[in-house]
Amino acid sequence: MQTELLPVTPESLARAGSLIRAGALVAFPTETVYGLGANALDADAVGRIFAAKGRPGDNPLIVHISAPDQLPPLIASDPSPAAKALMAACWPGPMTLIFPKSPAVPEAVTAGLSTVAVRYPGHPSARALIDAARRPIAAPSANRSGRPSPTTARHVMEDMEGRIPLILDGGPCAVGLESTVIDVTGDTPRVLRPGGVTPERIAEICGGVAVDDAVLRPLKAGERPRSPGMKYRHYAPTGALTIVRGEPDAVIDRIRRLYDDALEAGSRPLILALEGHIPAYGDRRALSLGPDAAAMAHAIFARLRDADALNADAIFSEATDATGVGLAVMNRLERAAGFHVVEV
Numbered sequence: 198m199q200t201e202l203l204p205v206t207p208e209s210l211a212r213a214g215s216l217i218r219a220g221a222l223v224a225f226p227t228e229t230v231y232g233l234g235a236n237a238l239d240a241d242a243v244g245r246i247f248a249a250k251g252r253p254g255d256n257p258l259i260v261h262i263s264a265p266d267q268l269p270p271l272i273a274s275d276p277s278p279a280a281k282a283l284m285a286a287c288w289p290g291p292m293t294l295i296f297p298k299s300p301a302v303p304e305a306v307t308a309g310l311s312t313v314a315v316r317y318p319g320h321p322s323a324r325a326l327i328d329a330a331r332r333p334i335a336a337p338s339a340n341r342s343g344r345p346s347p348t349t350a351r352h353v354m355e356d357m358e359g360r361i362p363l364i365l366d367g368g369p370c371a372v373g374l375e376s377t378v379i380d381v382t383g384d385t386p387r388v389l390r391p392g393g394v395t396p397e398r399i400a401e402i403c404g405g406v407a408v409d410d411a412v413l414r415p416l417k418a419g420e421r422p423r424s425p426g427m428k429y430r431h432y433a434p435t436g437a438l439t440i441v442r443g444e445p446d447a448v449i450d451r452i453r454r455l456y457d458d459a460l461e462a463g464s465r466p467l468i469l470a471l472e473g474h475i476p477a478y479g480d481r482r483a484l485s486l487g488p489d490a491a492a493m494a495h496a497i498f499a500r501l502r503d504a505d506a507l508n509a510d511a512i513f514s515e516a517t518d519a520t521g522v523g524l525a526v527m528n529r530l531e532r533a534a535g536f537h538v539v540e541v
């Protein structure tokens with residue numbers, strides 16, 4: 198299959214909309230990461246997403262809508278007061294809510310769960326695609342399973358060329374990390390996957406928040422996470438990634454030694470560091486994660502892909518505090534590292 202890469206125009210949107218209605222897949226930009234979309238109400242079309250990604254069938258998808266009035270047909274009961282408050286404050290935007298599902302949503306979308314994940318994205322091209330398709334769109338991130346999520350159309354091309362007919366290019370994604378996933382089926386909203394909408398912000402809006410304790414630790418043997426995606430080794434570069442955490446001077450000192458030892462042993466090491474620390478690594482090969490946690494959110498998936506492109510086989514990364522958007526950054530980075538963290 199030829200994969201076309203088109204800028205977002207009225208013509209390409211019309212073409213994308215008819216592809217979706219015909220049961221085909223279209224990759225498209227959102228403010229978080231690129232999505233791989235199919236008609237959410239067509240089980241066969243949804244099956245093609247799992248095939249193109251190589252995604253395990255027990256990992257459910259997010260259904261994307263382009264207006265709040267598209268929500269009621271997808272869910273079984275009226276949203277809770279907390280859900281309504283979150284929707285009013287954060288939609289459209291990088292936030293996904295988990296509701297009891299209505300029978301209209303195929304089991305293929307929810308992987309057999311009784312709940313459905315719904316997002317109303319902020320990116321105008323994502324909403325224009327949903328409008329053009331005149332259907333809600335089921336979409337995971339547009340990477341092959343296990344690869345870092347794509348934040349540019351070129352990343353999507355790397356993973357999906359030959360597997361899908363069309364990629365809409367809307368430029369780089371503003372947030373750079375996937376949406377915050379919040380279970381609103383109970384009284385207190387529970388963060389299942391951290392993202393741009395932080396727990397601090399959710400508490401402000403709802404008066405309370407729980408963060409699932411699987412967010413910053415590996416799962417125990419046999420544990421079934423509330424968000425099935427948590428059980429897979431995600432976001433991973435090919436090279437072995439080690440996170441070094443602690444006071445900046447000690448971190449820099451340790452990473453320099455780890456790098457030099459790796460080089461000595463014949464490896465191809467690479468450092469991922471905060472912008473201000475780059476000079477401290479001298480002529481060692483180091484890439485910038487930007488100046489702060491928000492910049493890291495934006496840069497992290499692209500730098501992990503760069504690490505692969507540079508053929509790095511021993512990658513050493515600095516960390517950030519797991520507060521605010523830093524929680525989402527560390528959630529992705531620790532999974533990418535298989536929880537290999539050195540404390541100094």
Ligand code: TXA
Nearest residue numbers: 229231232257258312313314337338375376424425426
């Ligand atoms: O920002 C995003 O959320 C992007 C863009 C494309 O919208 N999408 C995305 O989808 O990241 P995906 O499939 O890569 O991640 C969806 C996550 C998975 O961890 C999945 O297990 C979880 O949401 N999820 C989906 N439905 C769920 C449900 N009913 N209950 C619990 N978790 C659910």
Ligand code: MG
Nearest residue numbers: 337338346375
């Ligand atoms: Mg994903």
